Amino acid sequence: MGPIIGMSPDKKAESPGSQGVCGAGTLPEAESASSPMATSLDRIGPAGAGGSRTEPEDDELTNLNWLHENLLQNFTLGGPEAQPCRGPLFDIEGSISSPHGHSLSSSSTSSVSSGSPGGERDPLKSKPPFSFSLLIYMAIEQSPSKSLPVKDIYGWILEHFPYFSSAPTGWKNSVRHNLSLNKCFRKVERSLGKTNGKGSLWCVHPEFRPTLMQALKKLHFPNAHAFYTPPASPPSASSPPRHLFPLEQGYSMKESDFDAATAMMLLKSASEQNIDPCDQEGPIDLSRRDLVVVSRDPKQDHTYSSSLVSHSQQQPPRLAAHEEQDRSAAHAAAALSGHTVIRSLPSAKRARRDPRAELDEELKEAAGSLLHLAGIRTSLGASRRKSRKLNSK
DNA sequence: ACCGCGATAAACAGGC
């Protein structure tokens, strides 16, 4: 289909060997994926948040981006000592696959993480407790440009979940299957002009992001919804969401981890508003970036998407009762009804765009405070109060 | 027992 580009032919996303090499805080695969896109997608956003990875020009955005990447990378608990690449996720698994059941990936969780029933499970070899949807979501979200080609999604998964490196290749099929069926994901064509690489880029449908995030949190913190702080209503910098703490006490997590996770979410929420290629309302940005959203057949109302949606719909992304949520709900509902409304949101969003900068600022500050309070350190040095650790769990 | 959800397998088409 269309113009394909961006993928460097030389890099093999599925090289399992890549794992363990993520040290530098960069994801080989993701990075490779982003570079090509950097030409188009990464430029998205006021200051090309995505490209900041190498361009130290925009400090704030860079910070945000850096955080974004690193947080996501370390995505979980595990603390500083945890291996940036793989460990954490599995730690999580350990804690979540516990007593608290999660509906989300129950089947997979039980079937996999319990791979070694006896309790002795090789963290690196046990299947992650995340559903493919979430894995894909994480992979995409962690990319600077918020979009990845399937190949890089594979790569991300392989890198963070070594389990798949030894798993039969069927999982790739599942990934593709998910991308296609799950309404949460949208296909975006690569910018015209570049033709290296196959396939399209996939991004998270902005309207479903809260849903996915919610699902992710639920998975990590079964009761997460209770502390979920909607992106749309960021806590004020002066008053970090302390109310978030209580919940995880019942868990084996450390408060700091929790905070980090929360902060990550906040940061994500904030940053994503700047670069998400899918979050472009109207033809404006899309056309501007040479991006073309391949609309999904409205008829396609697969259970996957609806399921995920309904999941969070039942607990509507407690994302605050704001327009944001209304929109989400509306869209989700529409999606459920078989209509893929992607850009029918009129002024609501536009109106929201104004305060974006403010929100972003607040979010960043709040997150920073949170992390700071949590004593989470950042590899960026003391100068930055941002931390990495994302126990999104 | 039923249903929803997620995982998995497989077939197929189209592009590179």
Add this chain to the structure above:
DNA sequence: CGCCTGTTTATCGCGG
């Protein structure tokens, strides 16, 4: 021609 990508259908297991 082989591989990759993307779509679609079917089936199975699990949990509510």
